[in-house]
Each structure stands twice: as C-alpha cells, then as structure tokens.
C-alpha cells in the first residue's frame with residue numbers, strides 16, 4: 470500500500486517510465502524515419518526509451534519536437550533534430566508520442582498543461598499514428614474529472630476578455646487566464662506569443678452518451694459532449710487552438726489531428 474507522498478511520487482514516475490518504454494517497444498518500428506516527440510515529464514521517458522535503442526536503430530530516424538523542451542530532450546539524447554516546418558507537403562511523420570493531462574474511455578484527451586498544445590496538435594495531425602503515453606492518474610471515464618484545472622485554450626491576448634465572457638456564457642466555471650511561471654509577472658506567454666485560458670467545464674459526455682435517449686450534450690444546463698464542446702470552442706473569435714484532442718469526426722473539423730491509437734497506464 471502507498472502511504473507517503475514520496476511513495477506515491479515514486480509510483481507515478483515508475484508508471485510513466487513503464488508506459489513510455491512499452492509504447493516505444495510497441496509503436497516505434499525500426500523502419501520508421503520520422504518521429505514526433507511531444508512535451509511534458511512523461512515524454513522524458515519516451516526519449517530515454519528511444520535513446521536506449523542505440524544508434525544502429527535511431528541514426529536513420531529524424532525527431533520532430535513540439536516545443537523548446539522536447540527540442541532540448543532530442544538534442545541531449547544525441548538524436549537527429551528536425552522541424553515540422555521543414556516537413557515537405559505530402560509527407561507525414563510515421564508516429565508521434567506525447568503525454569496528456571487526462572484521457573477518457575474513448576481516448577479523447579485534455580492536453581496543454583505545459584502550454585504547448587498548439588504545436589502538439591500540429592505534430593499529432595502530421596503523424597500517421599498518434600500514441601498517447603500517460604500514467605495511471607490520467608485515466609477517467611469522462612474528461613474533466615481527473616484534470617480539474619480546466620481545458621487549456623490558447624488565445625490571442627487582445628481577445629482574452631471576450632473569450633472569457635463567451636466561455637462563461639457557455640457554462641465554464643471560473644475560466645481564468647493562466648498566470649506566468651513562478652517569479653514571472655502577468656500571464657503565461659506561449660511559444661507563439663499567445664496566452665492560455667484554463668476553462669473548467671462540468672465532466673464531458675462521450676458521443677455515445679448523447680443522442681436518442683441520452684443527454685443533449687449541446688451545452689444545455691452546462692452539459693457538453695466532447696465533440697460539441699470542441700466544435701464550439703474552436704469557433705470563438707480569438708481562440709487559436711484548444712487542448713481537446715478528440716474523436717475522429719471532431720478532429721477533422723477542428724484540426725485534422727488523429728485520435729490516439731493507444732494509451733498506456
């Protein structure tokens with residue numbers, strides 16, 4: 470039984486590591502040449518697992534980061550760093566690995582706890598397969614129950630007050646502009662010069678919970694389905710991207726990002 474905070478922290482780290490090594494074993498085939506690397510603390514183990522394959526395997530591969538953190542990880546591991554902006558039109562990554570803040574039963578995700586969600590969605594959308602690597606704390610039946618800080622939304626700073634108004638109208642409970650990192654005054658500024666708003670909504674329904682006999686999921690009484698909420702959020706003027714990575718149809722509408730093919734816990 471886990472009794473102390475230290476023991477719990479150790480368990481979480483062990484879970485992240487296990488998930489990462491398993492995901493790389495299952496989804497990084499030796500013939501792959503272009504690999505997306507996401508952001509966050511779990512991805513550190515993904516890069517460890519890749520580096521452990523050795524240069525015989527990895528020297529033929531190029532690695533595409535989602536921000537400065539994964540860029541540094543790739544370089545520190547001695548892997549070949551490339552940029553998604555240089556990936557020619559018509560080409561795709563073979564696979565992208567990334568973490569998540571919460572994962573529901575349908576493998577819909579909340580992402581953006583590290584404020585890299587826009588680049589993360591672009592890299593995910595550029596990959597044939599998107600593999601979500603997450604420890605056991607991230608799993609929930611419905612998004613909004615495990616990650617309680619809200620859905621991260623990247624916004625143009627000048628639009629932030631209007632976006633906050635609209636989010637409140639849609640039923641978000643106390644949406645807030647994310648503050649800067651400790652010691653930094655003002656709002657957090659993303660790699661794209663944008664701000665992040667964290668918007669907590671009541672736990673989101675899955676599409677299968679809505680429709681005939683189910684709840685509407687269209688925001689009535691503050692109840693949203695994942696896809697309906699994502700569609701509504703991305704249409705708010707001033708919203709650049711949202712931290713909902715969701716089912717196939719919705720993803721095509723919002724960003725083209727693919728549904729994760731696997732999540733490990």
Ligand code: 5RP
Nearest residue numbers: 509510511568581582583585
């Ligand atoms: C960053 C992300 C991360 O993948 C997410 O926050 C998970 O991070 P961690 O692995 O540290 O729990 O979306 O924008």
